[in-house]
Amino acid sequence: MSQTLTPQQWLEQNGTNGSALGLAELLWYQRYTKVLDLTPGVAIHNKLAGTYLAKTKGRGMEFDEVRHYQNGDDVRTIDWRVTARTGKVHTKLFREEKERPVFILTDLGSNMRFGSGLLFKSVQAAHLAAVIAWHVKHRGDKLGGLVFSQHQHIELKPQSRSHGVLRYFHALTQVHEAQSGDKGLNLNEALSQLRRLVRPGSLVHILSDFSDFNEDGLRHIRAMRQHNEVNCCTLTDPLELMLPANSHGIAAISDGQRKGFIELGNTALKQRYAQQQLQMQQQLKQHLSQLGCKWLAVNAAEPVLSQLERTWHG
Numbered sequence: 001m002s003q004t005l006t007p008q009q010w011l012e013q014n015g016t017n018g019s020a021l022g023l024a025e026l027l028w029y030q031r032y033t034k035v036l037d038l039t040p041g042v043a044i045h046n047k048l049a050g051t052y053l054a055k056t057k058g059r060g061m062e063f064d065e066v067r068h069y070q071n072g073d074d075v076r077t078i079d080w081r082v083t084a085r086t087g088k089v090h091t092k093l094f095r096e097e098k099e100r101p102v103f104i105l106t107d108l109g110s111n112m113r114f115g116s117g118l119l120f121k122s123v124q125a126a127h128l129a130a131v132i133a134w135h136v137k138h139r140g141d142k143l144g145g146l147v148f149s150q151h152q153h154i155e156l157k158p159q160s161r162s163h164g165v166l167r168y169f170h171a172l173t174q175v176h177e178a179q180s181g182d183k184g185l186n187l188n189e190a191l192s193q194l195r196r197l198v199r200p201g202s203l204v205h206i207l208s209d210f211s212d213f214n215e216d217g218l219r220h221i222r223a224m225r226q227h228n229e230v231n232c233c234t235l236t237d238p239l240e241l242m243l244p245a246n247s248h249g250i251a252a253i254s255d256g257q258r259k260g261f262i263e264l265g266n267t268a269l270k271q272r273y274a275q276q277q278l279q280m281q282q283q284l285k286q287h288l289s290q291l292g293c294k295w296l297a298v299n300a301a302e303p304v305l306s307q308l309e310r311t312w313h314g
Contacts, residue, residue: 007118010303018119021176026130026169033138035308036131066090100203101158102136104129104145104168105194107187107208107235108176116239117301124300125207125235126172131304132205133165145205146197147171148190151181155197188217195220200227209235210284222291230293234284237300241281242274 011018016025066079069089082090106129112122119127136143143165144158154171158164185193187208198204204224210232224230285295298307 007301010118016119016123018115018123019113021123021126021173023169023173026126026172029127029130029305030134032131032305033135035305035312036135037312065093067093100201101142101144101199102132102203102205103158103194103198104132104143104205105190105207106145106147106172107190108147108149108172109184109186109212110150111211112209112235114237114240115300116237118303119300121209121235121237121300122176124298124304125233126176127304128207128233128235128298129172129205130169131308133168137161137165141203143168144197146190146194147175148185149175149178150184150186151175152178152183153185153190153193155193157197158199186212188212188214188220191217191220191224195224198224198228202228204228204230205233206230207233207235209240213284218287218291221288221293225291225293230291231296232288232293233296233298234281235298235300236281241277243270 005013007018014025014028016022066082067090069078069091073091077092079090079092106125108122108125112125113120115121115123118124133143137160140160142158142160144156145168146156147154147168152175154175156164156168156171159167187210191206194204206221221230221232281297289295296311298304
């Protein structure tokens with residue numbers, strides 16, 4: 001099990017060094033589709049036919065109920081057995097099968113290129129996206145989304161089966177490798193672009209550390225949330241949340257004019273820092289939860305499967 005391996009053993013087993021991103025490590029997650037449960041939690045309103053039962057009545061494949069015939073009902077749906085038994089005309093109702101596209105927004109920007117333990121946050125975000133993507137394929141949904149950094153972004157319209165998954169993986173590796181370019185986005189711009197891409201009745205996953213998230217981004221999520229399920233997955237690193245216990249050095253702070261120094265071993269400083277980071281995470285969670293978004297915190301210093309297993313099966 002991945003929980004019993006040292007970080008170095010885990011990296012070697014999965015063919016990654018923790019900072020670069022390769023296709024093989026994303027393909028590895030294909031066997032772990034059951035660590036997630038993405039069953040729709042709200043009614044599906046997409047007009048496209050698919051594999052989910054909507055709460056609207058119509059001529060689908062799944063029988064729902066029988067009721068008295070009403071003007072305008074299709075005569076082909078009359079239930080002649082019930083009509084003969086009761087002496088009153090009854091008609092069959094069905095639940096329509098609807099499609100639910102899944103969109104993944106993956107932040108691979110410079111703020112995500114950090115990790116003090118197992119992986120960079122950007123690599124962990126890609127691994128989480130891989131788990132979600134394989135689960136989407138397993139359920140028969142279409143996969144699309146947006147992968148972005150400050151150098152490049154790739155928009156992907158929903159496609160089904162392995163093609164949709166592999167196309168997303170290639171976008172992840174391409175954007176992660178990009179070292180230059182002027183077609184990049186920040187998180188708030190990416191949310192604006194995703195908002196134009198997402199169809200009503202979709203499931204949206206947002207994978208980021210939300211470090212540059214602002215009111216504009218919140219507005220875009222609020223708009224998407226009106227007609228879609230939205231899951232916000234925040235990527236964190238232990239060193240960002242709490243200064244190390246054995247730190248005894250000093251850190252320089254420069255604003256271009258002066259330099260100051262703080263003692264990292266100061267206990268009161270560590271407590272204030274940890275409290276500040278916790279408060280920021282709680283505020284972000286509160287803002288997004290108020291919109292009806294689901295929240296998942298993923299640590300870059302631990303294998304993502306271990307964390308997902310605790311969340312869904314713990």
